[in-house]
Amino acid sequence: MNSYLQNFFSRSATDIKTIKHDIARIRKKPPKNLDTKLHILHDYYSEKIDCLDCAQCCKSISPAVSYSDIERLAKHLKTKPSHIIDAYFTLDSDNDYVFTSQPCSFLMDDNYCSVYTSRPRACKEYPHTDRRRAYQILLIHAKNIDVCPIVYQVFKNLQL
Numbered sequence: 001m002n003s004y005l006q007n008f009f010s011r012s013a014t015d016i017k018t019i020k021h022d023i024a025r026i027r028k029k030p031p032k033n034l035d036t037k038l039h040i041l042h043d044y045y046s047e048k049i050d051c052l053d054c055a056q057c058c059k060s061i062s063p064a065v066s067y068s069d070i071e072r073l074a075k076h077l078k079t080k081p082s083h084i085i086d087a088y089f090t091l092d093s094d095n096d097y098v099f100t101s102q103p104c105s106f107l108m109d110d111n112y113c114s115v116y117t118s119r120p121r122a123c124k125e126y127p128h129t130d131r132r133r134a135y136q137i138l139l140i141h142a143k144n145i146d147v148c149p150i151v152y153q154v155f156k157n158l159q160l
């Protein structure tokens with residue numbers, strides 16, 4: 001396990017609280033260069049942290065999944081979308097499809113995804129720290145610092 005993952009798994013509650021406080025401050029007045037700084041840090045930490053060594057996102061959270069994601073999964077698995085919905089998804093309080101259980105049913109023992117080429121869009125884009133207009137999803141980032149070492153490192157090292 002590399003030092004970034006060790007740092008993530010040994011982080012303190014005070015450290016998390018500080019980062020979440022910083023995110024709340026950024027939400028109130030997002031700087032113009034936020035995306036640029038996040039993208040630089042995202043690129044750096046994505047190179048340093050191998051998601052396959054962690055897979056906490058697949059083990060602990062469920063993204064919102066669109067019907068087109070479900071259709072793509074159904075095609076990949078050679079079945080009907082209704083079967084995919086019945087087997088793997090439920091509607092949440094926002095009427096979004098989410099995985100019924102965690103860890104993700106498609107996560108294999110080696111942390112690889114059995115439907116990787118057809119995985120949902122939210123999975124492809126995770127951890128979203130390279131997204132444009134990041135200020136729009138700062139609340140999601142605040143939650144993801146508990147889940148993802150990349151998000152944790154990006155926001156821990158974000159200097160504005």
